[in-house]
Amino acid sequence: MISTIYIEEDVRHHHRTQEICNRFSQATIIPCDRYSNVFNSNSQNFRLQKKQPSLILAKKHKGRVLSTPPGYGIGADNNYYFSHMMNCLYDCRYCFLQGMYRSAHYVVFVNYEDFFDDISSVTGNNQSASWFFSGYDCDSLAMEPVTGFIESCLNYFQDLPDANLEVRTKSTQIRSLLNRPAMQNCVMAYSFTTEDTAQRLEHKAPSVEKRIAALAKLQSHGWPVGLRFDPLILSKNFEHDYKKLLDQIFSSINPAQVHSVSYGAFRLPKPFFKKMVSLYPDERLFATHLSEKGSMISYPENTEQHCLNTMKTLLTERVSESVLFPCS
Amino acid sequence: MLNFVVALKTEAGPLIEHFSLKLQPNTTFPVFSSADTNLVISGMGRNQASAATAWLAATAPAAVWVNFGIAGHKSKEAGNMLVAHKISEAGTGKSWYPVHIKTALETSQLTTFDTVQRNYQPNTLHDMEASGFYEAAIRFSTAELTHSVKVVSDNESHPIESIDKAQVETLITENIPQLSGFCAHLCHMAHEVTHEVSAAKIDCYHERWKFTVTQQHQLKHLLQRRLALGIDSKSPSDSSTLPADLCSMHNSKAVLKWLLNDTNARAEFY
Numbered sequence: 001m002i003s004t005i006y007i008e009e010d011v012r013h014h015h016r017t018q019e020i021c022n023r024f025s026q027a028t029i030i031p032c033d034r035y036s037n038v039f040n041s042n043s044q045n046f047r048l049q050k051k052q053p054s055l056i057l058a059k060k061h062k063g064r065v066l067s068t069p070p071g072y073g074i075g076a077d078n079n080y081y082f083s084h085m086m087n088c089l090y091d092c093r094y095c096f097l098q099g100m101y102r103s104a105h106y107v108v109f110v111n112y113e114d115f116f117d118d119i120s121s122v123t124g125n126n127q128s129a130s131w132f133f134s135g136y137d138c139d140s141l142a143m144e145p146v147t148g149f150i151e152s153c154l155n156y157f158q159d160l161p162d163a164n165l166e167v168r169t170k171s172t173q174i175r176s177l178l179n180r181p182a183m184q185n186c187v188m189a190y191s192f193t194t195e196d197t198a199q200r201l202e203h204k205a206p207s208v209e210k211r212i213a214a215l216a217k218l219q220s221h222g223w224p225v226g227l228r229f230d231p232l233i234l235s236k237n238f239e240h241d242y243k244k245l246l247d248q249i250f251s252s253i254n255p256a257q258v259h260s261v262s263y264g265a266f267r268l269p270k271p272f273f274k275k276m277v278s279l280y281p282d283e284r285l286f287a288t289h290l291s292e293k294g295s296m297i298s299y300p301e302n303t304e305q306h307c308l309n310t311m312k313t314l315l316t317e318r319v320s321e322s323v324l325f326p327c328s
Numbered sequence: 329m330l331n332f333v334v335a336l337k338t339e340a341g342p343l344i345e346h347f348s349l350k351l352q353p354n355t356t357f358p359v360f361s362s363a364d365t366n367l368v369i370s371g372m373g374r375n376q377a378s379a380a381t382a383w384l385a386a387t388a389p390a391a392v393w394v395n396f397g398i399a400g401h402k403s404k405e406a407g408n409m410l411v412a413h414k415i416s417e418a419g420t421g422k423s424w425y426p427v428h429i430k431t432a433l434e435t436s437q438l439t440t441f442d443t444v445q446r447n448y449q450p451n452t453l454h455d456m457e458a459s460g461f462y463e464a465a466i467r468f469s470t471a472e473l474t475h476s477v478k479v480v481s482d483n484e485s486h487p488i489e490s491i492d493k494a495q496v497e498t499l500i501t502e503n504i505p506q507l508s509g510f511c512a513h514l515c516h517m518a519h520e521v522t523h524e525v526s527a528a529k530i531d532c533y534h535e536r537w538k539f540t541v542t543q544q545h546q547l548k549h550l551l552q553r554r555l556a557l558g559i560d561s562k563s564p565s566d567s568s569t570l571p572a573d574l575c576s577m578h579n580s581k582a583v584l585k586w587l588l589n590d591t592n593a594r595a596e597f598y
Contacts, residue, residue: 003428003430004413004428004430006425028413028428028435030413030414030425030428030437032414032425033423037423037425038425041424041425041471042466043466043467043469043470043471043474044427044470044471044472045470045471045472045473045521047520047521048427048470048472048473048517048520048521049427049472052429052430054427054428197598233598234596234597234598235597235598236597238597279521281552281555281556282555282556283556284556284557284558284598285598286556287552287553287554287556287557287591287595288557288595288596288597288598289591289592289595289596303596
């Protein structure tokens, strides 16, 4: 899978660097001074690189735990996100990462403990419970067999009762989660679109069916589970398609024990959208009727409200409104 | 389109023959061309390589750029061909990282020096052009399609003074098939990222209406949207194939408005 590994000088002798490199013994190893020399260099083509991304092992020096954007959260006052990894194994065509980053290479910051120390520090500074969202710049679990990050993270969170973790994912790499007791301050949140949209847009990601199966196993094991319908993609039979999806999901899991459900219509920052169109000018999704709203590109107002209202109606037929969190 | 930047005529000879390139008349740098390939002979040194690259980019833009030639290496055997995964410039300390693409070619670090080196540093190719080439070429293409490929000609056992022109030609000729395969792979990749609304399709609008530069960009964007949505076919059109009510528009502004409204009306759903 990985044929090239760039290693930042700072982490050349880190034990995790050695462990990860041992998994890819055939890979070409290329030393670099700083990961940004490779990752942020000009004139890269995300689309071409996505066919065969390299791995970059580095150290995150600062900005490890950041406040979430306004409107991002599931009910708490103190919301943060962190990214131990940049870029995702999957290739979902609606994803903002392809518009944000110059490179499609996977960057893994191997200094996990520094992230955990920052999480601990932030938690200690807050009067009320804090939420930490994993999976903002990557899929939280997709590379777990290589990185072991979530395993390390959960070990830390089990001693932080005032810190809550959301593990957002589409992955079926849940073995380590089924091999340990469930933790009530950690929510396994699965992202979904409809089956048709998933087939057309969520390249390399596990099927909707497989995700539902993984979700069901996790819930049976006692993990709090969440559902994330973001982005909502408008199709000709939008209500029918999402009703079918929800029927599929709720025939496999207990709706009364769903921790939270968030949903939001397709939207992207304007510069990201522009770059994504230039990378994939033939992509139908980007050619549909979208509008500019301030600094964002999204469905026209009426269309967006229709999506959100329809989804809210479908969801409140199945779960309590108290667990619904619309996103903007 | 594939562009080669080569320092010396001796290095260029086997490529010119293999790719059937013809000398072009009256050019600032010697250029040999075919329908889809150009080769410029830059002369020695990174400044020459940089100048020749920029000049060729202005006169013959291309998606794929390859700097090719001989290089020294402390320990690699003569005749080995390698592609650079890191290019460093000894004189300034700058470095670049061409995107390492998976091919059969072995890779190596490459250091560009300002003079011929007789004391070989370990674990790096030694040349005099790559950094100048790469720093210029990357402005005109992408890191995935811009590479330095070198054939080892000299090492500690057989230094540069022991090499003659005939040997250089032989070393290069033996590697032509592999080089050709590498370039073909790059050109295939380039094809994936070259998507343009056909000039013919845009021209049929220019035949009827006058567009400002900004409007031309808007037109191109709308036509690309319509292609992506399957509204218009990919094959070139002439102005007689345009819808009648579009043809009745009096000016470019009205045309763009018509196209926008028509596209949005047919593009509500993914």
